[in-house]
Amino acid sequence: MKDKSPLLFSILSFTFIILIVWFLSISKPGIEWHESIALLNQDWNKFNSFSTIWRLEALVVCGIAWVAFNLSSLSKWWNLVALGHVLMLTEYIFMLGGYKHVTSEETFHIFNEMANWTFITSNFIWVIGMLGVYCKESKIIKYVGVVVSTLTLLLIGGIYFGIGTQAQLTSIAMPLVLLLYVFNTYYGIRLYKKIKVHYKV
Numbered sequence: 001m002k003d004k005s006p007l008l009f010s011i012l013s014f015t016f017i018i019l020i021v022w023f024l025s026i027s028k029p030g031i032e033w034h035e036s037i038a039l040l041n042q043d044w045n046k047f048n049s050f051s052t053i054w055r056l057e058a059l060v061v062c063g064i065a066w067v068a069f070n071l072s073s074l075s076k077w078w079n080l081v082a083l084g085h086v087l088m089l090t091e092y093i094f095m096l097g098g099y100k101h102v103t104s105e106e107t108f109h110i111f112n113e114m115a116n117w118t119f120i121t122s123n124f125i126w127v128i129g130m131l132g133v134y135c136k137e138s139k140i141i142k143y144v145g146v147v148v149s150t151l152t153l154l155l156i157g158g159i160y161f162g163i164g165t166q167a168q169l170t171s172i173a174m175p176l177v178l179l180l181y182v183f184n185t186y187y188g189i190r191l192y193k194k195i196k197v198h199y200k201v
Contacts, residue, residue, distance in 0.1 A: 084126025
């Protein structure tokens, strides 16, 4: 199964990009909390809804964690990638199990902050893992991977350690997280071809 894991990693990373773009396409920024909850509940059982995206994201995140554990024999840094995505799964507990039942602004902000901090912490962990993975690669893969991972880590770390606020840094950090998933998609294919050649030999 290990020889197929990089290809699955690539497919799942690309799928996650599609889901994030889908989420952004139906988001309505700037509306009040009660409007957000009303919109969420109104569309809860519809296909083109946040709840559908979150359910699919949770499955993809679980898949990435499983694949990363499979790849840990190549580098122990993959364990951090897996751990970060396992932690990310708890974010969907708050979003799928919490938001729907919010009845006050205070409760909304509590669930929102818990989901946000789970997201920040989990991304901080798995990006450190990818930085370690790319440090052990060679040539262009190493340089591009290390640069993208380092920039992403610095921005997420800025939020995590309180150097900047989420509002200030998320607009820059999120595109970098997406860029890292894009590069991970490419890297997964390259790694798959490399392992495939190795198994043939």
